[in-house]
Amino acid sequence: MPAGPLPTIHEVARLAGVSVATVSKTLNRSGKVSELLQARVNAAARKLGYAPHASARSLRSGATRILGLLVADLANPYFLKLVESIEWLSSAAGYSVILCNSAEDPGREERHLAMLLSQRADGVIVIPTRRGWSGRQAALADLPMPGILVDRRIEGLDLDSVTTDNVALGRLAAEHLDDLGHRRIAVIMGSPEHQIARHRLDGLRSGLASRGTTLDERLIEKDNFSEAAGHAAAMRLLRHAQRPTAIFATNNHLSLGLLRAIAESGLTIPDDLSVIAVDEPPWAGLVRPGMTIVTQPSEAIAQTTVSTLLSRVSEGRSGVEGEARSIQLQPALVVRGSTAAIRT
Amino acid sequence: MPAGPLPTIHEVARLAGVSVATVSKTLNRSGKVSELLQARVNAAARKLGYAPHASARSLRSGATRILGLLVADLANPYFLKLVESIEWLSSAAGYSVILCNSAEDPGREERHLAMLLSQRADGVIVIPTRRGWSGRQAALADLPMPGILVDRRIEGLDLDSVTTDNVALGRLAAEHLDDLGHRRIAVIMGSPEHQIARHRLDGLRSGLASRGTTLDERLIEKDNFSEAAGHAAAMRLLRHAQRPTAIFATNNHLSLGLLRAIAESGLTIPDDLSVIAVDEPPWAGLVRPGMTIVTQPSEAIAQTTVSTLLSRVSEGRSGVEGEARSIQLQPALVVRGSTAAIRT
DNA sequence: TAGTCTTAGTTAAACGTTTTTCTAATGAAG
DNA sequence: CTTCATTAGAAAAACGTTTAACTAAGACTA
Known part of the structure; x- marks a missing residue:
């Protein structure tokens, strides 16, 4: 790790001979910047190996582009498939995923949830542990960011959920x-x-x-x-x-x-x-x-989960909040050889 | 998600009747604060449900307490075990893990690496994809934070690594x-x-x-x-x-x-x-x-990986950098029934 | 020609922390 | 009774962005 301190937007601005605002606008494709300056800015950024400081960005903008993924049990192949798909879809949508494995331990789950709150994740996807939710629903219900339950629902908790029928x-x-x-x-x-x-x-x-x-x-x-x-x-x-x-x-x-x-x-x-x-x-x-x-239908469940959550995220708290959606997807039978007609 | 905007350290300070500096010192157990004020601060923080804003904290302090975990192939049960252990150990050490699955695709790997750089992860753990590293070693070598390779080594790259013999x-x-x-x-x-x-x-x-x-x-x-x-x-x-x-x-x-x-x-x-x-x-x-x-020895590998990486993290760039350590752990034979003496 | 609208850009404030610097008060030493 | 350390706490600067508010210069309208 040879590089010294990382370049900031100010150094990019200086090298390109523009203001930091112009750099920001160019890099985020927001606001109007002339072709000429855009080129200068991009060249400078590339030359310096500039990588925007995510913390600074989210401190100011209020969005972290991070999703929390809280999994009850990573060792379950079905959940693993969900994790894979969710990571894939999130990353395609420009979000990073903080993975938390609660290993069916409500205590770990709670600590992880607190951490995700501190991280100000833009949304959290929860495959909840089986036990330990009685009286603890508030931890999820009071979350200041959108949350969604997957696979398992929690009785008496009014939150979006995607499950199998x-x-x-x-x-x-x-x-x-x-x-x-x-x-x-x-x-x-x-x-x-x-x-x-x-x-x-x-x-x-x-x-x-x-x-x-x-x-x-x-x-x-x-x-x-x-x-x-x-x-x-x-x-x-x-x-x-x-x-x-x-x-x-x-x-x-x-x-x-x-x-x-x-x-x-x-x-x-x-x-x-x-x-x-x-x-x-x-x-x-x-x-x-x-x-x-x-x-x-694990793919469909992952898909529905991510898109539902992200739509909540973009609604923001401005939206009418609306009812919690609880979506059920249909399973399918795959017949192979392990079942046979009973012998007469 | 009913809560309004989250309380900041200022509101905690106001409620406790102290300055924000005192709140910060109390909550981080740094600096001297009298018993009395500590109690007031803790009470206020609890009452407001205060959760420190991780972005703000890391912007100022320079450390994110995030580790990046870049896995070549989540579907491989061996890597999954490593992921589980690494997540467990990191979280015990107070670090959160951003999980990235490259699915053996160097392109994804590279994008994820750039993301982790932007996130200013304090360290990155990489199980590298099999191909696509020729000429791309620099992406890892130039990383401004400590990195460590697990399971697979990359030829011609001078980086800490933990592998099986x-x-x-x-x-x-x-x-x-x-x-x-x-x-x-x-x-x-x-x-x-x-x-x-x-x-x-x-x-x-x-x-x-x-x-x-x-x-x-x-x-x-x-x-x-x-x-x-x-x-x-x-x-x-x-x-x-x-x-x-x-x-x-x-x-x-x-x-x-x-x-x-x-x-x-x-x-x-x-x-x-x-x-x-x-x-x-x-x-x-x-x-x-x-x-x-x-x-x-997946547990031992995870253990060694996390502790080596975290020691590099605390060394910081002040340290003498030192040689890259490449640690090899020994496999073990477990004899069961699928092998038998050849019939004579 | 004078006034008004755009447009492309800059300046500066703000986000929520940590940490350095500063202040006032207390106690000890001479 | 000064002077000097020591201490607990406050004030303020700084971290690197985004973005609101502002400015200057053309282009258009009357």
């Missing part, structure tokens, strides 16, 4: 399994206190009900969302007196645990057991002959 | 396979233009050589580092007249492709084929009976 997701799985003739269907649902898990289960249940099948409540495995929990739940199900003919795992971690359990048991998919999972983790290709999944 | 990594794989009696060993090496790939191959070759085995050059598969390439290479190897008894995949994407190919071929690990891979991707558990791997 998780009831529809459960219903898709139900209809597919029913079409294949499955009646003994198990669910590894994660934590029943979690809205998403409940919605997916509700969708499954109602989807089956509308086909005249009732879900066997004894085949609903409830615990948390970890791979270990998925593995344990799967083990219980596989040892069940009347083994289910199909298992629905409602999240990436859970389905990984499920697949591991199946591999350990020496069972074959889909002959011994049909499996349907949510989202497409990188390892979906390892399951022969391909994983049947219900996918959440 | 990849020759040792290859040698570990070689010795393990040799111990098990394998002689027909294949490598899916990725791109031969890439230093890491070459080092790992060199390590494998020399490791075998020191045991008296020569690596069959026809069993070295070269292409790029994608999953597709890994899959294709594996397919070629599996159809080989004399099928190798063991395959070494030198990267996460490649090993995923390899495993997929094996699953498709209906071969069993380790009976038909031993497999050794690098790093522990989430799906390692899906391979029965467990994946044998050579791991890079």
Whole structure:
């Protein structure tokens, strides 16, 4: 790092023989500057290697062109996809992203939020941690900049949100399994206190009900969302007196645990057991002959999130504020080989 | 977002009945302030919900407490682990992280670097893209803030770096396979233009050589580092007249492709084929009976990276600059079931 | 020709901090 | 009873921008 102190706009102005205002206007393409001076300014800026000081700029202008991205769990491949897309879209729109991983820890989440407030991010995108929001909604509601929730909603919090229609997701799985003739269907649902898990289960249940099948409540495995929990739940199900003919795992971690359990048991998919999972983790290709999944439209979710947030940002607080928009996007069923018609 | 304009230090000062200097000193624990005034200031700050304006602070103080993290490829689980650890450590040290994904695109990388310069990040951590650095080293070398390379080094660039000892990594794989009696060993090496790939191959070759085995050059598969390439290479190897008894995949994407190919071929690990891979991707558990791997010490690498960078940051440009440190950490072999002694 | 409108540019204020310099008060030393 | 340090606090400058307010010079209108 050999360079001395960085050049300021004043040095550019001096070299170009103009005022700093002219430099600013030229570089920001605001206001009128003659072709001649524009050329001189640009040449000077390039020659000096001028890079505007973002802090100074935002101190004066009031906008940082920074978005905060607060992720509940970076290790979840689905969230990672969201992060990738959101970073991509933001950067295309001229915004930088401060990434914060709360690792499902409300304490970290809160500290990160305070930091983003100090940074005066122009907006914050939050995939909230699962627990710890009761009584803490104010932290988000009182944020002085626009915020938007992704994937998970927080009960009793009036904020823009973009989520998957998780009831529809459960219903898709139900209809597919029913079409294949499955009646003994198990669910590894994660934590029943979690809205998403409940919605997916509700969708499954109602989807089956509308086909005249009732879900066997004894085949609903409830615990948390970890791979270990998925593995344990799967083990219980596989040892069940009347083994289910199909298992629905409602999240990436859970389905990984499920697949591991199946591999350990020496069972074959889909002959011994049909499996349907949510989202497409990188390892979906390892399951022969391909994983049947219900996918959440991660690209569309990222897209909607960023554009909604940025439109709020440009509305500014001048706007009528309006109602909180809560946008639900539709999942899709991708049929591959891990589900098969039940043997007669 | 109901709150009006955020309170400034002046309003805190007025409410506490002191000067802004006293507020600043109190909040930053710098300078002497009496107990009494400290209490008044803290109370006032809390009451107003004061959050210092980071831009103003860094404009004046010259430090942003922001680190830039420029990642070549977020989709690589190994890099993701690094990102997680780095974010964690930085945030523990009081730094925020601006995450930039270059997705192996030098153009994006360059734009992100310019942005980080504008943001006046206190330091930048770079996992550089594979290509596109010839003639562009200056972009990093001339950075006015401390920078550090992780995982990949750039030839001809004199900058701190933290990497795995990849020759040792290859040698570990070689010795393990040799111990098990394998002689027909294949490598899916990725791109031969890439230093890491070459080092790992060199390590494998020399490791075998020191045991008296020569690596069959026809069993070295070269292409790029994608999953597709890994899959294709594996397919070629599996159809080989004399099928190798063991395959070494030198990267996460490649090993995923390899495993997929094996699953498709209906071969069993380790009976038909031993497999050794690098790093522990989430799906390692899906391979029965467990994946044998050579791991890079990602935690230690993250740790070393952050502490080295932060020490450079606090040295400031006052320091003697000193030599660039290039730190190599040692990989480790984790033996599980995917490698087995060759059948006699 | 005198007045008014544009236009292209400059000057200077402002953003919210930190930090240097300054001041007044207290206490110790001679 | 001075003088000199020491201290806690205040006043003010500075950081590098953007932008509002201003100016001078042409171009147009009456």
